[in-house]
Amino acid sequence: MRIGEEIEKTGEKEIRKFITDNFMIGQNPDELKRDTSFLDNGIIDSLGVLELVSFVEEKFGIEVRDEELVPDNLDSINNLLGYIRRKLGG
Amino acid sequence: MLLSDFLVQGARRYGDKTAMVCGAKRMTYQEVDRSSNRVAHALLDLGVRRGDRVAIFLDNSAETVITAFAILKIGCVFTIINASMKSAKLHYILDNSEASALITDLRRWRVAEEATDGLTSLKASICVDGGVGGALAMEDILSGEGDSLPDNPCIDVDLAALIYTSGTTGVPKGVMLTHLNMVSAATSITQYLENNSSDVIINFLPLSFDYGLYQVLMAFKMGATIVLEKSFTYPYTIISKMQSERVTGFPGVPTVFAILLQLKDLEKYDLRSLRYMTNTGAALPVSHIERLRKSFPHVRVYSMYGLTECKRVSYLSPEELDRIPQSVGKAMPNTEVYLVNEKGERLSPGETGELVVRGANVMRGYWKMAEETAAVLRPGPYPGESVLYTGDLFKMDERGFLYFVARKDDIIKSRGERVSPKEIENVLYSLPQVREAAVIGVPDEILGQAIKAIVVADDGSRLTQKEVIAHCAQNLEDFMVPRLVEFRASLPKTPTGKIKKHELS
Numbered sequence: 001m002r003i004g005e006e007i008e009k010t011g012e013k014e015i016r017k018f019i020t021d022n023f024m025i026g027q028n029p030d031e032l033k034r035d036t037s038f039l040d041n042g043i044i045d046s047l048g049v050l051e052l053v054s055f056v057e058e059k060f061g062i063e064v065r066d067e068e069l070v071p072d073n074l075d076s077i078n079n080l081l082g083y084i085r086r087k088l089g090g
Numbered sequence: 091m092l093l094s095d096f097l098v099q100g101a102r103r104y105g106d107k108t109a110m111v112c113g114a115k116r117m118t119y120q121e122v123d124r125s126s127n128r129v130a131h132a133l134l135d136l137g138v139r140r141g142d143r144v145a146i147f148l149d150n151s152a153e154t155v156i157t158a159f160a161i162l163k164i165g166c167v168f169t170i171i172n173a174s175m176k177s178a179k180l181h182y183i184l185d186n187s188e189a190s191a192l193i194t195d196l197r198r199w200r201v202a203e204e205a206t207d208g209l210t211s212l213k214a215s216i217c218v219d220g221g222v223g224g225a226l227a228m229e230d231i232l233s234g235e236g237d238s239l240p241d242n243p244c245i246d247v248d249l250a251a252l253i254y255t256s257g258t259t260g261v262p263k264g265v266m267l268t269h270l271n272m273v274s275a276a277t278s279i280t281q282y283l284e285n286n287s288s289d290v291i292i293n294f295l296p297l298s299f300d301y302g303l304y305q306v307l308m309a310f311k312m313g314a315t316i317v318l319e320k321s322f323t324y325p326y327t328i329i330s331k332m333q334s335e336r337v338t339g340f341p342g343v344p345t346v347f348a349i350l351l352q353l354k355d356l357e358k359y360d361l362r363s364l365r366y367m368t369n370t371g372a373a374l375p376v377s378h379i380e381r382l383r384k385s386f387p388h389v390r391v392y393s394m395y396g397l398t399e400c401k402r403v404s405y406l407s408p409e410e411l412d413r414i415p416q417s418v419g420k421a422m423p424n425t426e427v428y429l430v431n432e433k434g435e436r437l438s439p440g441e442t443g444e445l446v447v448r449g450a451n452v453m454r455g456y457w458k459m460a461e462e463t464a465a466v467l468r469p470g471p472y473p474g475e476s477v478l479y480t481g482d483l484f485k486m487d488e489r490g491f492l493y494f495v496a497r498k499d500d501i502i503k504s505r506g507e508r509v510s511p512k513e514i515e516n517v518l519y520s521l522p523q524v525r526e527a528a529v530i531g532v533p534d535e536i537l538g539q540a541i542k543a544i545v546v547a548d549d550g551s552r553l554t555q556k557e558v559i560a561h562c563a564q565n566l567e568d569f570m571v572p573r574l575v576e577f578r579a580s581l582p583k584t585p586t587g588k589i590k591k592h593e594l595s
Contacts, residue, residue: 026560
């Protein structure tokens with residue numbers, strides 16, 4: 001299986017679980033679509049992003065650089081998956 | 091001078107200059123002025139009249155700024171509501187302020203609809219991204235007519251804004267601020283920060299928070315540019331904006347500076363244009379001040395102190411920062427401060443007492459709360475004058491520099507914002523399995539204080555930490571939701587049955 005496909009499969013599940021467990025407590029997890037913006041929907045704040053970054057670094061064994069702390073890389077499940085795939089060269 | 095004159099005069103003097111950068115949108119002074127005239131005429135058409143309160147329930151956006159000035163231009167009073175507020179509290183505020191109009195957007199429509207149910211004072215609503223449920227669409231207003239400045243019969247002792255703030259009782263209090271109060275505060279602050287029309291100030295702090303709101307007011311007063319962002323969530327977005335817009339002013343709270351200092355390569359960004367950084371809300375740890383000074387040696391760092399009731403009290407000049415980093419400085423221009431003991435007697439240097447503030451920036455009082463007002467606005471040293479008792483204990487040295495000691499009440503400062511433990515406890519008690527609850531602030535390097543809920547649940551209850559947090563998240567603004575929850579079998583109490591909070595931390 002190519003890295004990209006593997007991330008698609010397991011990555012989405014784990015990221016979704018991390019977001020709903022930590023930032024959407026008490027909210028309907030079905031409201032989190034793959035393209036839901038964490039910022040626009042008030043799901044994540046500045047502290048949340050740091051937690052998300054630690055999670056992604058640990059889970060996927062990558063290092064997030066300062067200049068990568070932008071919505072294009074982090075602000076939805078889709079963006080995160082794309083970013084992780086790029087980092088892992090998948 | 092009226093607060094709206096900041097924009098009206100800005101448009102006359104700096105018409106084509108960029109007043110506001112908001113995401114990809116750039117607006118000149120003339121454009122902001124014209125847009126706010128259109129909204130002002132629309133509000134008049136909707137029956138909004140001088141002295142009416144108008145609530146803005148939006149996140150940081152161009153519309154928030156345009157609408158606030160539109161409200162001022164017809165002699166009305168604006169109140170900006172925290173964008174994450176839930177319906178019960180919003181209902182309270184709309185009802186308490188007897189708001190005659192509400193400006194919101196589709197994202198907040200559901201909460202707004204619930205909150206406005208049964209309100210008799212509300213005449214109209216405007217929705218930013220499209221007409222819905224009887225609300226007027228903002229785009230129709232902005233593309234319509236009414237470019238002229240409406241007649242404004244208002245004078246500077248009229249109210250300009252209500253800023254709702256947390257109180258010890260858990261009931262939000264509307265801080266009444268006149269045009270004079272706000273113009274005076276903005277004048278003093280821009281004086282000591284040495285702001286001018288070449289400044290470019292970035293603001294990601296919520297406009298519902300006076301510290302965020304004043305960045306816009308100060309920028310407009312000086313004919314400077316405000317770069318408005320929704321939050322500090324993605325730090326690099328802010329930093330790249332600072333580089334591309336050549337930002338000169340950076341207002342933050344300790345949480346923001348803590349995050350900034352966690353970035354790995356702070357030194358490598360081109361922030362040569364940055365002239366000053368300001369901190370308020372809570373004190374910056376001395377170690378953070380030292381690191382900020384090292385990372386940004388060319389930047390002037392100001393430590394400040396204030397409260398919504400008078401906006402700002404004091405600032406520490408950058409020249410003194412390395413010498414006395416623990417101090418929040420001296421009274422700002424045109425403001426006088428002193429310390430008193432419990433009997434109201436003035437104290438000598440070195441003694442600890444409550445800080446009292448005199449100045450044109452001191453609020454009119456709390457909206458429709460005479461008793462709460464009388465508790466903090468008390469007779470001053472001169473006949474006929476009221477001064478503000480801050481509820482904060484300070485020490486003052488021989489040269490007049492202030493050192494914060496503690497608060498007199500149990501208000502928590504988290505992320506630079508005032509949080510009422512009582513308000514959170516009320517929400518906790520509305521959970522059926524909660525028998526007792528106490529909320530305290532515990533030291534936290536990033537938050538200043540983290541909010542901790544200590545809960546005694548009914549025997550046999552299976553209440554979990556997650557359920558407690560979920561319940562709070564459904565009923566409180568984001569910054570009030572406890573990060574920590576601890577279950578205990580009982581809480582320590584005084585002989586009269588009061589919970590001994592100081593034994594809980």
